[in-house]
Amino acid sequence: MKNLSQHVLLLLFIFAISCSTSRNLDIERGTGYNFRAGHPEFRTSVYGYIDEEKGSTLDIRAEIVKGSLIYKEENDTLQARISIEYQVQDLENSGNILVSEQLERTVKSTEQSINATRETLDLQFSHQIDPSHYKILISVTDLNTNKNITQSVETAIPETQEGQYNLSNIQMYGKINDIGSWEPINTYDVQSKIDSLRFVFQVISPQSDQRMQIRSRLLQFESDTLYPRPMHYSNYSPSSIEYKGIDYDEETELQSSQRILTDYTSTFIEYKFANQDRGNYRFQVNAQRGEEEELFKARDFGIKSRNYPAISSAKELARPLIYLMGEGDHEELMEISNSDSLKKAVDKFWLKNIGNTNQARQVIEKYYQRVEEANKQFSNFKEGWKTDLGMIYILFGPPWYTEDHLKELIWYYSYNHSDPEYSYYFDQPKLKNKYFPFFHFLFNRSNFYYTVQYQQRQLWLSGQILTRQI
Structure with missing residues (x-):
């Protein structure tokens, strides 16, 4: 069920995370995180320019997050193997693939911390190519799992x-x-x-x-x-x-x-x-x-x-607690200016509510994992965890089922789709286009949800979220 819901979630939001740049090439906005749990995470940039000696040139860069790869131990060394494939397509001549390359890389480490690092493997490819409008497809496959992520970027070299x-x-x-x-x-x-x-x-x-x-x-x-x-x-x-x-x-x-x-x-x-x-x-x-x-x-x-999108500083840990605290308590927490004191206050909040240290550690890991995943999936003009989609995702997890209509999105957390307590509707004020490039969904709020959100908070604060999702 978890894998199915994550797969559906990816399909619905692959555009929301902006895996390709806007068709309006006059305004660049960069690529998105293209996040999917258990898959390679990477970011891409492409730049076309004129080299006085080599002529028109296309530079392709990829940053692959080492901590997103799966490592196997070989001879006391952790090793991740990846395959990188990229194509350059001429959009002025449909179907014309000018460049198609594939290569493999191995990332090695003797430290277990490699599994969580945000360090990147940086790759750069350069090609001499005629002026035109191009689409570049870059695909990264983790060869230890055969899981794959693809990004698409457009650029132009003007003639x-x-x-x-x-x-x-x-x-x-x-x-x-x-x-x-x-x-x-x-x-x-x-x-x-x-x-x-x-x-x-x-x-x-x-x-x-x-x-x-x-x-x-x-x-x-x-x-x-x-x-x-x-x-x-x-x-x-x-x-x-x-x-x-x-x-x-x-x-x-x-x-x-x-x-x-x-x-x-x-x-x-x-x-x-x-x-x-x-x-x-x-x-x-x-x-x-x-x-x-x-x-x-x-x-x-x-x-x-x-x-961003990682969560590590004291303030980054404290801010998302707004979903589990009253506004007054949260404002008092955020008034703590000293980082060490703020971190102790955050730890105290969790331990005071959950009690058991080991259980609290598991709940904390689960909560902030969802915060970071929300950042990677729903980021737009503000942090992904601050969006309405991010709020529901953090509190309730990935939806069991989803429906996507033109300007309405529905997340279901029950097999009974008519159950109002666990059927969440989001409206989209503006459709994504080159003038408004963000997917911006707003939760359809109601007094009815007071008890629902309160009960979900209690699952987190009691530690029951580890055995009960809803």
């Missing part, structure tokens, strides 16, 4: 004639401190522990003697970053930001700059910024030469928690 110009897509990088190196950011989500952000793009142009104006802006959008309301509260007003999720019409310009290019061919340009507070942002570039049509490229991103 530019003598005297014309164009812009490449924008690459995003992050650095944790001055000593560390710039690492590519392949997802929409950015960890708040990153100190600095760097954006790189290329002005693609054969020789030209005309001046070009480059304007860049860093924008922040009004968006919902709050905890979701309890199940028995009233529904959100259509005019509220919680209902809208993110409002692209409400923007704040944080920084802007302008530069003039002269005497260039194909030039790389970069901008650096300090990392921002929690929220949703866009770095955008506008380029114009004389009276010609203005070009536009952008990279959207959202700042999430420190170790």
Whole structure:
């Protein structure tokens, strides 16, 4: 039953986790986590640019999370074997596969901690390829289990004639401190522990003697970053930001700059910024030469928690307890500023309610595993665990059955689909498209659910959740 429900859940939300970039190539948003329990976890980025010596070039990167692989012990060493296959398809010529490669890698370790690490195996492939619009399919298979995950990414290398110009897509990088190196950011989500952000793009142009104006802006959008309301509260007003999720019409310009290019061919340009507070942002570039049509490229991103999607810091452990505590108690908990004191308060909360240390440890592991899984499955403009889908998933687990209608999603936690206590309805205020790229579902709240949520809380706080799901 558990495997079936997880499989159905994956099918319903494979689009919600944004396994491919938007069809609108002017705005990049990165790939999603493409999470499925027990399967390899990886993230992908693709970048097309012009190399002055090699010509048009396509760089493909994959970051495979080592802790998501299954290890077998061989000669006192833990080993995971994976197969990586990727294809490059020309979307301007349907069915034309220009590149098809397959390779294998082995990850070895003598430490058991390899099973939980967030370290990644970083792979990079480069191909010289003609300008066009491409789809890149990347598939990773764990050869110890034969479980497979595939991601799809689109990109373009613009074809530019003598005297014309164009812009490449924008690459995003992050650095944790001055000593560390710039690492590519392949997802929409950015960890708040990153100190600095760097954006790189290329002005693609054969020789030209005309001046070009480059304007860049860093924008922040009004968006919902709050905890979701309890199940028995009233529904959100259509005019509220919680209902809208993110409002692209409400923007704040944080920084802007302008530069003039002269005497260039194909030039790389970069901008650096300090990392921002929690929220949703866009770095955008506008380029114009004389009276010609203005070009536009952008990279959207959202700042999430420190170790997102993982849960490890004291605050990351404390915040999701909002689903098991009263608002006043939770506010008092979050007022603790010292990390060590906050961690002790979190431990005390669990042990005080459950009593048995071993049992509490199992419940804690189960709870935060669901929080992290919610982050990987339901992340949008805010942390996945903060969404209505994430709240229900954490409290009740994967649904037994699901139904998906155009703007309505139903999760069933009972064989009786007419049982109102365990049939949960979610409405979608906006359909996913290139202008609103997030799947945003809101729980259909009712006073009826007060007892349901209270009883589910008690299962967690008593430890009975280990033997009784509902």
